[in-house]
Amino acid sequence: MTDQTLSAKTVALIDSLKSTTGAYGLANNGSEYKIITEIFLYKFFNDKFGYEAKQAPVYGERLAKAEKWDVEYDSFSEDEVEDLFTYLPGSVPVLKPHQTLSHLYNASGQGDFGALLDSTLIEIASQNADTFSVSTSGKAKVSIFSAVTTYVTDTAKRDNFARALLRSIASFNFENVFDEKYDFFSSVFEYLIKDYNNAGGGKYAEYFTPRSIARVMARLLTEENREYKGAECYDPSAGTGTLLMALAHEIGEERCSIYSQDISEKSAEMLRLNLILNNLIGSLPNVVQGNTLTEPAHRESDGRLKTFDFVVSNPPFKLDFPEYADTLAADTVRFWAGVPNKVKSPDPQKPKMAIYTCFIQHVINSLKPAGRGAIVVPTGFITAKSGIENKILKRIVDNHIISGVVSMPGNVFATTGTNVSVLFFDRSEKSDNDTVILIDASKLGEDYKEGTNQKRRLRPDEEEKIVSTFRHKETVDDFSVAVTYSQIKEKGYSLSAGQYFDIKIEYTELTAKEFAEKMNSHKTALRKMFAESRSLEEAILCGFDTLEFEEKTE
Secondary structure, X not given: OOHXXXXXXXXXHHHHHHHHHHHOOOOOOOOHHHHHHHHHHHHHHHXXXXXXXXXXXXXXXXXXXXXXXHHHHOOOOHHXXXXXXXXXXXXXXXXXXXXXXXXXXXXXXXXXXHHHHHHHHHHHHHHOHHHHOEEEOOOOEEOOOOOOHHHOOOHHHHHHHHHHHXXXXXXXXXXXXXXXXXXXXXXXXXXXXXXXXXXXXXXXXXXXXXXXXXXXXXXXXXXXXXXXXXXXXXXXXXXXXXXXXXXXXXXXXXXXXXXXXXXXXXXXXXXXXXXXXXXXXXXXXXXXXXXXXXXXXXXXXXXXEOOEEEEEEOOOOOOOOHHHHXXXXXXXXXXXXXXXXXXXXXXXXXXXXXXXXXXXXXHHHOEEEEEEEEEEEEHHHHHOOOHHHHHHHHHHHHOOOEEEEEEOOOOOOOOOOOOEEEEEEEOOOOOOOOEEEEEEOOOOOEEEEEOOXXXXXXXXXXXXXXXXXXXXXXXXXXXXXXXXHHHHHHOOOOOOHHHHOOOOOOOOOOOHHHHHHHHHHHHHHHXXXXXXXXXXXXXXXXXXXXXXXXXXXO
């Protein structure tokens, strides 16, 4: 099965689930995404367990030879079930016979089926809690499944709702693709969250990162052809994990560990699903739901912030958090450049606090001595002349932390039309490497429609152009420039590529005859324009001559 076919089938599965939730009055409801992701994950668990069980020693052949593995599994004794579990890899979810999709589907005709589905999901969550739970910043465990039919307020409709959910997932099987990587799921996630990923979600609304930008960031952070081992990757504003997944695919899932934090419970659940689909089960304990700025969860044993090999972030740009501004401002070690001033009268529709400046400082603080990082910022930041922004610019230039900047095309983000740039930090650079690469990719990309919105995206060859230019630190006319830290200081700490481009004057070789002809042509054109001007002047004066004074009579 090709990626495109699987992606299309998965999207169709999501559409079917959305149709079901819509039919029961839950369309675009706050619970809809939870129902869809949990049922989707249950389907994935069922197929993953069946796939691995059929390859297990002792019992695998018995299940593989059966016409239907799940029917054969129903005949296992309790001892055989427990024994089978011992042969499965630790990253595989375990299901008992009565918890399989086939068993549940066959029981769908009985009464209280909604309660049966809910209790089955909760049982699966409990027996897999050690492997598949995530935590809050307060160390509370968040179960992977919960009751889904209770969101239907009419109790008489819950059984039919449960049956409809199972019908949606019964006809499709993931088993054929478990040996493949799940890069294609990024498009599925974008499709899955687009209805929920909007400012209507409140001040903690998520910001989805386009896949092309995520790929560029991952490739520019990693070294080409290098085999990493035990790399630790972190995102303090992880959302659904697009940046982390791109980084993991570039490094190799088996060669890295993922750490994340995000204030949104919804995002933490999506990220958990993303890690499971991408064979990063071992990183699930590192997924934390909580406020990174006030309660950073990842710390060393002595309480210091944990540092990482790679740090990526696409934070919210402006959010009003007056309730903890003073707390952040008091932490002058962590927020060495300061924090945005409090907003006296917050407007949820027009936030003013430039909270991304706090995330820039947090990203830099979270880098190992030889670590690399990248963060998405509004393009206006790179030419800031005052305030916190300018203090940060001076710090990253004076300390030789900034290694490059890529200014992206406009309208590339799903939720904001703000022009964005990506800052790249590199603490591994040698002191004798005094070059920073600045790229203006704002003119790249192709336009496309997303609903009624006009959007823009990078083409594959344009991604390659950015990556190649950045890695080789090439100067390309009207596209990129390699500058020294001293040059940046001379330009007032500007990181905008355009401010360093040479102004070129085009010269054309002319013969004396061609020169004379051009001059005569210009003179003729000027005489014509002058004549027209004089004619217009005369017409205006004549118009004044026709005007007469008319005395008003009572």
